[in-house]
Amino acid sequence: MEKTRKDLVYLNGMYKRILDEINVGVHAVDETGKTIIYNKKMMQMESMDFQDVMDKNLLDVFMFKDDQSSTLVKALQEGKETSNVKQTYFNNKSREITTINNTIPIYSDHELQGAVEIANDVTKLEKIIKGNMKKGTTKYTFDHIIGTSTAIKEVIETAKRATRTSSYVLIVGDTGTGKELFAQSIHNGSDRLSGPFISQNCAALPDNLIESLLFGTKRGAFTGATDTPGLFEQANGGTLLLDEINSLNLSLQAKLLRVLQEKTIRRLGDTKDMPIDVRVIANMNEDPIDAVANNRMRKDLYYRLGVVTIFVPPLKDRKEDIPLLLEEFIEKYNERFQMQVKGLSEEVKHSFFEYDWHGNVRELEHIIEAAMNILMDGEDFIMYRHLPYQYRNKMQMKERMMPLSTVETFMKETGDVTVPLKEQLELFEKSYIEHVLKKNDFNISKTAKLLGLSRQSLQYRLKKLNFEVNPL
Numbered sequence: 001m002e003k004t005r006k007d008l009v010y011l012n013g014m015y016k017r018i019l020d021e022i023n024v025g026v027h028a029v030d031e032t033g034k035t036i037i038y039n040k041k042m043m044q045m046e047s048m049d050f051q052d053v054m055d056k057n058l059l060d061v062f063m064f065k066d067d068q069s070s071t072l073v074k075a076l077q078e079g080k081e082t083s084n085v086k087q088t089y090f091n092n093k094s095r096e097i098t099t100i101n102n103t104i105p106i107y108s109d110h111e112l113q114g115a116v117e118i119a120n121d122v123t124k125l126e127k128i129i130k131g132n133m134k135k136g137t138t139k140y141t142f143d144h145i146i147g148t149s150t151a152i153k154e155v156i157e158t159a160k161r162a163t164r165t166s167s168y169v170l171i172v173g174d175t176g177t178g179k180e181l182f183a184q185s186i187h188n189g190s191d192r193l194s195g196p197f198i199s200q201n202c203a204a205l206p207d208n209l210i211e212s213l214l215f216g217t218k219r220g221a222f223t224g225a226t227d228t229p230g231l232f233e234q235a236n237g238g239t240l241l242l243d244e245i246n247s248l249n250l251s252l253q254a255k256l257l258r259v260l261q262e263k264t265i266r267r268l269g270d271t272k273d274m275p276i277d278v279r280v281i282a283n284m285n286e287d288p289i290d291a292v293a294n295n296r297m298r299k300d301l302y303y304r305l306g307v308v309t310i311f312v313p314p315l316k317d318r319k320e321d322i323p324l325l326l327e328e329f330i331e332k333y334n335e336r337f338q339m340q341v342k343g344l345s346e347e348v349k350h351s352f353f354e355y356d357w358h359g360n361v362r363e364l365e366h367i368i369e370a371a372m373n374i375l376m377d378g379e380d381f382i383m384y385r386h387l388p389y390q391y392r393n394k395m396q397m398k399e400r401m402m403p404l405s406t407v408e409t410f411m412k413e414t415g416d417v418t419v420p421l422k423e424q425l426e427l428f429e430k431s432y433i434e435h436v437l438k439k440n441d442f443n444i445s446k447t448a449k450l451l452g453l454s455r456q457s458l459q460y461r462l463k464k465l466n467f468e469v470n471p472l
């Protein structure tokens, strides 16, 4: 049956939609090399906007290296189909792109009408694999873990015991507490020392990529897939550190569990299992019990991984370690910057003991590094004014917060009557907002900024709390 114009418009819309939904890049040019189809995935892969490419000649937009020509242009020139060709080129913002392409010339009545390229993005995958290869070396051992507090000493003991076996280890702790340090030390203290140490952050990648990265791929598993060993294979005989394990999706966690139990892996698209000997260490910055309760971690995976669980305590719970850490970091940056800093002023020391250290040891190190950058020639001691602005600002805020003693007195005075939390908080919120508004002549933007809220958010609160103000 002959298609009507309406049918064709409808179908065209449908094709466009499909092109934008699929997970491969599609780029078609006419016989002169001008772009006529350019789908969403291709836009993402090449970091280009539709209008930068559409209706333009491909060679005006992309740059190819001397020894590589465009597979699309080649298809136009030679009229031949190519498949699984890897291509590296640059977009007009000088960003490097690597794709694996199938390129097909399009004929109509034996005449060449154009060509289409179907591309898989490997830029990310390549970078990550290269990045990991480089990371194959470790620098930390137990000697680098500083601390004499009972809390840290216990953790070091547990970690040292774990070097004697190949059991899986789960390391739990807030950001900057030294989880990576512990993982490397366990590897270097074990008899896997001479084997590889590979680390991968599970949160950094989309699920489909992480799966091929972990388990590897077999040529033909999907368009453009090559025979690539996964990280498990690369870590064979050594240790694989999986960082932020709780960000893996649950179905991948199930696959990981299978590998941990059976000690075999199967590359994507393969039918064969391969035995592997890898010690997995997993890191996470959330309490595993919470992660399990909130469905972010499979219970069975937790039981499997958590044979040895190491909880690295936050710095605020072992402030007695601060002086030793300071000594270490000052020495490190004295050497690096060729300085002779001797220590800190009493004021700085005192404030370090008051501070909450949400960024833990990493934050402490950064503050010392930043302060030593500001120190002038001949200044031997780090003074409060040398500390980074963000730190001083946070301390100032802390000082101005309602002291705990005031809260405690208030609670004592309320006696036996308990008010629902919501009402109590609203009352405080309302009077505090009112106070800050008055201080700032009812200027909404200024008040919002001081309260750390957006303008919209402040206005929303004013409305919710039934404020009688006329926002400026």
Ligand SMILES: Nc1ncnc2c1ncn2[C@@H]1O[C@H](COP(=O)(O)OP(=O)(O)OP(=O)(O)O)[C@@H](O)[C@H]1O
Binding pocket: 144, 145, 146, 147, 173, 174, 175, 176, 177, 178, 179, 180, 181, 182, 285, 361, 362, 365
């Ligand atoms: N006990 C310690 N002694 C000496 N240096 C430490 C200690 N703990 C942490 N550090 C240093 O702090 C920095 C952060 O440590 P690390 O990368 O191991 O933290 P992390 O727990 O893995 O953090 P994140 O969760 O953010 O990845 C590193 O430079 C490390 O050398």
Ligand SMILES: [Mg+2]
Binding pocket: 179, 180, 243, 283
């Ligand atoms: Mg880490």
